[in-house]
Amino acid sequence: MRDTVAFLIARGSASGTLLAPPFTLVREAATLMAQQRPRLRNARKILGYTQEDLAHKLGCDHSLISRWENGRVDPSAFHLAKLRKVLEVTGDELIEMLGEGTRRGARDIREAHWSRPPARHDTQLDQRILLGAVSEEEVGDMHRRALFTTAFGTAVGAALASIELTRRRGDRLVALPVTGHDVTEWERVADRYAVRLSGVGQASYIQALPELLTDYDEVHALAGSAGSDHGPRLLRVCAQLSALAAVCTLTVGCWEQAERFWRQAQKEARASEDRELCTMIGGKRAVYSIYGPDSRRSTLYLAEDAVNTDGGKPSVGVASAYGAQAQMLALIGDRSGAYAALARLESVCDKLDPPGPAVVPTEWTWHPQRLHHAQSFVYSYTGDIGKATTAQDAALSMYPSSGSLGAAQIRFHQAACLIKSGDLAQGTRHLGTVYESIDPSLRNGDMRTSASFVLDKLPDRAAKLPAVREVRALISSTSG
Secondary structure (H helix, E strand, O other): OHHHHHHHHOOOOEEOOEEOOHHHHHHHHHHOOOOOOHHHHHHHHHOOOOHHHHHHHHOOOHHHHHHHHOOOOOOOHHHHHHHHHHHOOOHHHHHHHHOOOOOOOHHHHHOOOOOOOOOOOOHHHHHHHHOOOOOHHHHHHHHHHHHHHHHHOHHHHHHHHHHHHHHHHHHHHHOOOOOHHHHHHHHHHHHHHHHHOOOOEOHHHHHHHHHHHHHHHHHHHHHOOOHHHHHHHHHHHHHHHHHHHHHHHHHOOOHHHHHHHHHHHHHHHHHOOOHHHHHHHHHHHHHHHOOOOOHHHHHHHHHHHHHHHOOOOOOHHHHHHHHHHHHHHHHOOOHHHHHHHHHHHHHHHHHOOOOOOOOOOOOOOOOHHHHHHHHHHHHHHHOOHHHHHHHHHHHHOOOOOOOEHHHHHHHHHHHHHHHHOOOHHHHHHHHHHHHHOOOHHHOOOHHHHHHHHHHOOOOHHHHHOHHHHHHHHHHHOOOO
16 A cells, blocks of 8 residues: 555645646646656656756756756766655666666666665556556546555456546536535535544555545545635635545655645645634644654644644644644653643643534544543653553543554553563563554554654663564564
8 A cells, every 4th residue: 555655646746726636646747748858857847846946956057957858968976866856766767767878877876875765556557657658537547446456456446446437527527617515515525534534443544545535636626616605615625635645644654745745735724714724734734743754843843833823722723733742742851841731732622612422533623532642642751650541541441442543552652651660571562462453554654653662762771682672673574
């Protein structure tokens, strides 16, 4: 699944107010005119860069970009490294873009020791698209087929993809104006995804993503032509679906792609002029950033930005932001700062209307389990075992009995408490047992980072313990 997600969205970029939908991004390549280095030009355009934009990022004159793309000159060794990073491609892909016969040669590119991003799902299909060997409609169909097949199996996935293509053709035939009823239907779609991805079984993230991206592609097209009457409401739907796509992609370990969806979600939320939604998405992004690269700086910045977005008024988004602050400060050892942020979180929660017994938790509602989760994290990593145990028991009583990633994180906190109390072997074994219970396809995202938090609490002398060596090997075997 990770490869499929990376293939679909690694090239996503924002253009104008709305994000070019994932399928449209790939369709662009099929319509570009052949050039002497068409793949290099296509890669730039798919990312939304003009020649001037790319030149600015590389620190060179835009005329040099034109000469590279027209095959008149080759990039220098200095520019090769920067070009690979800006275009987000591997060394081998850059070789293909420049042509194997480039005078600079393949060796200079391959010897740059770049880390390789997730592999493409279907290189042959990608080449056919870039070379213009398939039509726009075939491109969308093939990518839908690839996504549905990954989630549902070959036979069922192919059937669903074909049905989806037929439905989209019929939708274009009617091409009726967007109505209030249409908007309400899309708001219900977004709500269903928010419920589906909250406290869910592990397989739901994988199964939901192809459907979610298909729906995003469709509502995005409507939002662009809905006008002032319905456009803002459809932009709200786009923002919610973008944020949920970010959650799905980071769960399977595609952090850079998730960041693109977060940025797009916040852009769409701002365009809708819904400040509460901006705060809610910002707070949610701050929480998930705890587990991502460069987490300390980004989490505290994102949390503060979310609090300030709507003037700090008590809301779900502000609660998420304070929770993110408290957890990050606890993780870096700022006990007093973590407890102060946790107190602010508890104060906000007291001002929020409690959910009724019939209210189903979603990604956008604040449920008591979220407060208990934050308390469990903070107390576990600051060493207050008594309060941590109370919070863990309260949180676990509210999660599904099995299959919940949130519950697995609480059990990681239990392992941290065992280690903090001095039972290194038992704590590590508990960590390994919980980690092995997680679907292997979901171990490269926030769950792997959560497990690493626990291992970081082990003293150096524990490195020789058999249980520690085994768990470290288990977690490292699913990295990358």
